[in-house]
Amino acid sequence: EDKVVQSPLSLVVHEGDTVTLNCSYEVTNFRSLLWYKQEKKAPTFLFMLTSSGIEKKSGRLSSILDKKELFSILNITATQTGDSAIYLCAVEAAGNKLTFGGGTRVLVKP
Template identity: 90%
Template sequence: EDKVVQSPLSLVVHEGDTVTLNCSYEVTNFRSLLWYKQEKKAPTFLFMLTSSGIEKKSGRLSSILDKKELFSILNITATQTGDSAVYLCAVESAGNTGKLIFGQGTTLQVKP
């Protein structure tokens, strides 16, 4: 059965710290991996990764995919209280429907 596992499940840091969130997957016919940030409401899109070893970067956030070892990491440097959220990892499988399979999320709390 396809699955996506995120770790840690929750994390508490102080402003200015750097955090690394992990996502490992077992999916038949991998197509892409996506990261979302969920604050109080809708998940908002952060990154999509399809190729190994290529870092995607947006400001203080960056992500990289390892298709050989079947995992991805999301790094946040110089964390701010506004980074507090649930970070969701999802994998799209290829095939007729290509549905997204989500991990259980990592809850990040950044304290001032």
């Protein structure tokens, strides 16, 4: 059975701090790994990673995938209160099915 594990479960930081979120996976027929941000309801798409070692960046967020060790990290630098959310990691396997991790709840305090 496909499995995605995220850590930590939650963390509290102050504005300006850097956070690193972890995602490890065991999936048959891996296609891609995706990161989403969920604030209230709809998860919003952040990144899709398919190749090892290639960092994707969007503003203060960046992510990288290691297909050999089966994990990904999501970094957020210079955090702001608007970064407070649940960050979801999902792995896409054959059949277009996304298997989600349990998420990491991030709280950024002013």
